[in-house]
Amino acid sequence: MTRTGGVLRLWDVVYSFDLADTEAALEAWFESVGDEIEGEWSRADLEEHVRDEHSTFTWLLEAMLERSGFAIEDASYSNDGILARCVARAV
Numbered sequence: 001m002t003r004t005g006g007v008l009r010l011w012d013v014v015y016s017f018d019l020a021d022t023e024a025a026l027e028a029w030f031e032s033v034g035d036e037i038e039g040e041w042s043r044a045d046l047e048e049h050v051r052d053e054h055s056t057f058t059w060l061l062e063a064m065l066e067r068s069g070f071a072i073e074d075a076s077y078s079n080d081g082i083l084a085r086c087v088a089r090a091v
Contacts (some may be wrong), residue, residue: 002090008070010086013055017081026050029082058084 002008017025030043049055061084062072070088077084 002070004090006090008065008086008088008090010061010084010088012084013049013053013082014058014061014077014084014086015055015081016058016077016084019057021081025081029080032080061086 015022015025030046033041033043033046035043058075058077062075065072065086065088069090071091072086072088074087075084076086
């Protein structure tokens with residue numbers, strides 16, 4: 001629960017590409033890390049995330065936030081369409 005005026009900051013995997021581009025966008029994301037663990041993620045980790053975490057699209061998330069009583073003050077999306085940052089305020 002958030003009080004009126006409270007701020008929600010979200011930074012997560014939220015897809016901003018067209019639905020028709022899903023396969024190509026995800027494959028490009030998987031290929032960007034390779035099969036070996038470099039940094040924090042491997043290809044298998046990203047595939048598991050897509051399979052098990054049920055990330056959503058921006059057009060769904062934004063509608064859910066607004067229907068839940070938030071006004072989106074700022075939103076930005078990664079160039080590859082995989083990550084989103086959002087600041088929303090409870091109204």
